[in-house]
Structures are given as C-alpha cells and as structure tokens.
Amino acid sequence: MARTRYAPDRxxxxxxxxxxxxxxxVFVAFxxxxxxxMIAVHASGAAIVLVALVFGGGGAxxxxxxxxxxxxxxxxxxxxxxxxxxxxxxxxxxxxxxxxMQKPRVAIAPTAMPNAFATGRNSEHAVLCVTEGLLxxxxxxxxxxxEGVLAHELSHVAHKDVQVMTYASLLAIVAGLLVRFAFYxxxxxxxxxxNNQSALPIILVIMVVSAVVYAISFLLIRLLSRxxxxxxxxxxxxxxxxxxxLMSALTKVSGAMSRIPTQDLRSAEPLNAFYxxxxxxxxxxxxxxLAGVFSTxxxxxxxxEELAKIxxxxxxxxxxx
Amino acid sequence: xxxxxxxxxxxxxxxxxxDDLFALPSAAITLQAATGFTPTGSGxxxxxxxxxxxxxxIQSDVRELLNMDAGKPGGGLPVEVTKDSYGFTWLVSxxxxxxxxxxxxxxxxxxxxxxxxxxGPQLLCTLVAxxxxxxxxxxxVYLYKRGTFYPFAPLSGERRDNALELQIKGTxxxxxxxxxxxxxxxxxxxxxxx
Numbered sequence: 065m066a067r068t069r070y071a072p073d074r075x076x077x078x079x080x081x082x083x084x085x086x087x088x089x090v091f092v093a094f095x096x097x098x099x100x101x102m103i104a105v106h107a108s109g110a111a112i113v114l115v116a117l118v119f120g121g122g123g124a125x126x127x128x129x130x131x132x133x134x135x136x137x138x139x140x141x142x143x144x145x146x147x148x149x150x151x152x153x154x155x156x157x158x159x160x161x162x163x164x165m166q167k168p169r170v171a172i173a174p175t176a177m178p179n180a181f182a183t184g185r186n187s188e189h190a191v192l193c194v195t196e197g198l199l200x201x202x203x204x205x206x207x208x209x210x211e212g213v214l215a216h217e218l219s220h221v222a223h224k225d226v227q228v229m230t231y232a233s234l235l236a237i238v239a240g241l242l243v244r245f246a247f248y249x250x251x252x253x254x255x256x257x258x259n260n261q262s263a264l265p266i267i268l269v270i271m272v273v274s275a276v277v278y279a280i281s282f283l284l285i286r287l288l289s290r291x292x293x294x295x296x297x298x299x300x301x302x303x304x305x306x307x308x309x310l311m312s313a314l315t316k317v318s319g320a321m322s323r324i325p326t327q328d329l330r331s332a333e334p335l336n337a338f339y340x341x342x343x344x345x346x347x348x349x350x351x352x353x354l355a356g357v358f359s360t361x362x363x364x365x366x367x368x369e370e371l372a373k374i375x376x377x378x379x380x381x382x383x384x385x
Numbered sequence: 386x387x388x389x390x391x392x393x394x395x396x397x398x399x400x401x402x403x404d405d406l407f408a409l410p411s412a413a414i415t416l417q418a419a420t421g422f423t424p425t426g427s428g429x430x431x432x433x434x435x436x437x438x439x440x441x442x443i444q445s446d447v448r449e450l451l452n453m454d455a456g457k458p459g460g461g462l463p464v465e466v467t468k469d470s471y472g473f474t475w476l477v478s479x480x481x482x483x484x485x486x487x488x489x490x491x492x493x494x495x496x497x498x499x500x501x502x503x504x505g506p507q508l509l510c511t512l513v514a515x516x517x518x519x520x521x522x523x524x525x526v527y528l529y530k531r532g533t534f535y536p537f538a539p540l541s542g543e544r545r546d547n548a549l550e551l552q553i554k555g556t557x558x559x560x561x562x563x564x565x566x567x568x569x570x571x572x573x574x575x576x577x578x579x
Contacts, residue, residue: 158433158471161569162507296394299395304472
C-alpha cells in the first residue's frame with residue numbers, strides 16, 4: 065500500500081457526525097410525536113400530517129430529481145460544448161482524470177457576479193456551472209485559481225452534497241409545511257371545530273412542535289452546510305495540490321462579491337447553498353457570531369485558516385504513514 | 386467512494402496504476418506493423434505539482450536521476466521540464482526511436498519517485514509520441530488513475546483526427562487496455578514532445 069499524504073480531517077468528521085446525529089434525533093422525536101398524535105384518535109390532525117409528508121416528500125424528491133434543470137434555469141445558465149469553452153472544459157477534463165470521476169456537464173450563467181455551483185442528483189446528472197463574472201478578465205482569476213474553484217465544486221459532486229443536503233432538509237420542509245397547514249386549517253376549519261372539541265388544541269400542538277422542529281433543524285442544516293463547504297475546500301485543495309491557489313481565488317471572489325450591486329445578489333440568493341461563495345451575507349460588521357449561525361458558508365477567515373493547515377500538511381518532508 | 390465517505394464529505398485521493406504502462410513497447414511494434422506509425426522516441430509524464438519545497442525537491446531529484454544516463458548509449462537526451470497553461474508539469478524524455486523500452490523505464494522512474502514519496506495521486510497521464518511517413522502525429526496517452534490508454538491524433542488548429550483515433554483503438558484493442566469511455570479521451574493540445 066502506497067503511503068499517503070492525505071490524512072482525513074478527523075475533527076471535521078466528528079463535528080459532522082454530531083450534527084447529523086442531532087438532525088436524526090430531532091427527526092425521530094418529531095416522527096414519534098406525530099405518530100403519538102395520530103394514535104390519539106385524531107382524524108384531522110392525521111390528515112394534515114399525511115398531506116404535509118406527501119407534499120414535503122414529493123417536493124423534495126422533485127427538487128432532487130430535477131435539481132440540475134431547476135438550478136440551471138434559475139441561474140439562466142446554458143450548457144457549453146468543449147468547442148465553445150475549450151479552456152474551461154480543459155480544466156474540468158484534467159481534474160476529472162486526476163480524481164478518476166465522471167465528467168459533469170459544464171454550463172455558463174450570464175451573471176456578472178463571480179461564482180460557481182455544482183448540482184444534479186448524482187454524478188451521471190451532475191452539472192457544473194460558472195458565471196461569466198468568474199471568467200471575466202476584470203476579476204482576473206488565473207487558470208490555477210479557476211482550477212481551485214472548479215476542484216471545490218467537483219468535490220461537492222463527489223461528496224453527493226445535493227443528495228445529502230436534500231435528505232437533511234426533508235425534515236425541515238415537512239415541519240415548515242405542517243406549520244402552514246395547521247395554521248390554515250385553524251383559519252378555515254371553523255365548521256368542523258364545533259363538532260370536534262379536541263381538534264383545536266391538538267392542531268395547536270402540531271403547529272408549535274413543528275415550528276420548534278423547523279427552527280432547530282434549520283440551524284442544524286446550516287451548520288451541516290458549513291461543514292460540507294469546508295470538506296469541499298479540503299478535497300479540492302488536495303486534488304490540485306495547490307491550497308494557496310484556492311485561497312487566493314476565495315479572497316478575490318469574496319472581495320468582488322462585496323462590490324457587486326445588491327440587486328444582482330438578491331436574485332441569486334435562492335441558489336446560495338450551492339455556490340462557491342455566498343451571494344448574500346447576513347452579517348453586519350459587529351454581529352458576526354449571530355450571522356455565522358445562519359450562514360450556509362463558513363466565514364472567509366475560517367476557510368483560509370483550514371486551507372493553510374492543508375498547506376502545512378502537504379509541505380511535510382516525511383509523509384505520515 | 387464508500388457510504389461513510391459520502392456521509393462525511395471525504396474523498397480518498399486515487400492512487401495511480403503503474404503496471405499497464407509496460408505493455409507499451411510491444412504495442413508499439415504492433416502499431417508499426419499495422420499502421421506504419423513509428424515512435425518518435427519522445428515521451429512525457431504529466432503531473433500536478435504540489436506547492437511547497439518538498440515536492441520541488443523530489444522533482445529535481447527525479448530530473449537528476451534521469452539525466453545521469455543522458456548522452457550515453459541508450460540514455461537519451463537530458464529531460465526537459467515544462468509547465469503548461471493549465472498549471473500541469475510535463476517531464477519530457479527523449480530517446481532514439483527504437484528505444485521504447487528505455488523510454489518506458491524513464492517514465493516509470495518518474496512514476497515511482499512520486500508514488501514512493503506519497504505523491505502518487507498527482508500523476509495525470511503519460512504520453513508517448515508516434516509519427517507516420519506522412520508526418521501525421523499520434524500520441525498514446527496513458528491515464529494513471531484508470532490504467533488505460535487512448536489515442537490522441539491532433540490536426541492543425543485544435544482539431545482531432547477522430548477517424549484515425551478510432552482506427553488505432555481497433556488496432557491496439559488486443560494489446561493495450563484501451564479506455565472504453567470516450568468522454569475520458571480528453572485532448573492534450575500542445576503537449577510537449579508531441
């Protein structure tokens with residue numbers, strides 16, 4: 065067995081495990097509670113829960129299945145052939161050959177904001193999209209820096225992040241729907257209420273529990289998303305062997321992002337979780353810690369710090385056994 | 386990638402497959418007999434250099450090692466090192482056209498030096514150049530991560546002679562492991578030594 069210089073980041077693995085465990089725990093508790101409510105003989109409550117499950121599950125499945133088409137349409141991107149974008153395809157070809165992975169489709173979005181995302185339900189349907197802003201000479205990314213960004217995105221594909229995040233957010237989607245449904249049935253279910261006195265409190269319970277579950281799982285999902293960004297940074301930097309190129313790309317893209325008019329950024333916000341760098345930042349200067357909890361991406365400082373660690377690791381004279 | 390690796394967002398760097406490269410000398414003879422393409426004696430290893438002194442030290446060691454025999458009979462010319470526009474490094478070794486064995490030995494020395502030092506995942510491809518009587522250019526490209534070969538026949542102006550490439554695929558199908566997935570046959574325009 066050949067020696068490897070690419071030791072996994074155990075700390076990151078542990079933190080990710082804890083996050084996913086907590087998400088699972090919330091999920092189990094939530095489902096147990098819903099079943100409990102249904103067993104407590106409640107037709108209208110059970111119906112609401114079922115409808116939310118069907119809608120939430122169906123919605124999540126559709127958004128996963130068509131994630132490539134939806135994201136491309138939302139970004140207004142079009143696929144490009146190797147003849148149209150030889151440089152871009154050349155970089156992707158080489159990275160895929162290095163990583164021995166299937167080449168995703170390549171698309172370009174006509175947006176001035178410099179960014180990139182990768183989506184698709186599996187590696188056969190993956191699509192890697194960069195914006196025109198990322199390729200523009202005004203941003204001035206070198207080929208190595210562009211390669212770093214693409215390696216980060218390819219790592220998302222390799223880690224099946226679209227799938228993982230969809231499954232992780234399924235619970236939050238269902239809980240969010242339940243809050244809404246319970247609220248509407250509260251508003252419009254007046255006629256039935258007089259026949260069934262127990263309906264009101266139980267629907268209220270569903271609503272409150274769902275709201276709490278939604279809030280907790282939302283925070284956990286954001287946390288998981290940040291860990292997966294760090295994981296993609298890490299795998300991307302190890303793939304190219306050039307953490308510093310990724311670091312300078314991150315700095316350039318984040319710097320340019322803060323100069324772009326906000327209108328453009330807001331239209332990109334729904335895609336935020338998939339992006340290389342977040343389009344909308346919640347944080348004002350003094351409120352970093354609170355904004356950090358809600359953010360889909362780790363802060364620039366955190367990402368640079370982790371990449372610097374990889375840099376030291378790659379520079380070690382004797383590889384770890 | 387395993388389930389746990391997906392769950393934790395880890396990628397194990399892919400180790401290169403080195404052994405299939407040694408099928409090249411006999412394939413070169415077949416190729417010459419069947420199509421008239423002869424080796425130019427030049428071949429190269431392409432890898433992604435890792436930043437930092439450790440890697441550049443290894444790289445210069447390899448270069449010294451290969452240059453020790455340069456100029457002697459069968460030793461070939463001193464190796465050339467170039468960096469392409471994608472940031473990949475190419476080590477080009479040049480021999481006489483009938484020294485394919487020696488060429489492959491040189492290329493293998495580069496491979497093993499990188500693998501022994503833990504940098505095996507950085508190897509991208511190796512390329513051996515051929516030419517026929519009409520001066521058509523052809524390269525056999527070896528993909529380290531898959532252990533397969535594919536033909537690459539550049540024409541002028543970044544076009545490829547796909548017909549020739551498919552012909553070579555048919556000719557060498559029994560001798561070499563040819564990459565069956567055509568999407569992996571990426572073009573290596575301007576590869577040094579071609």
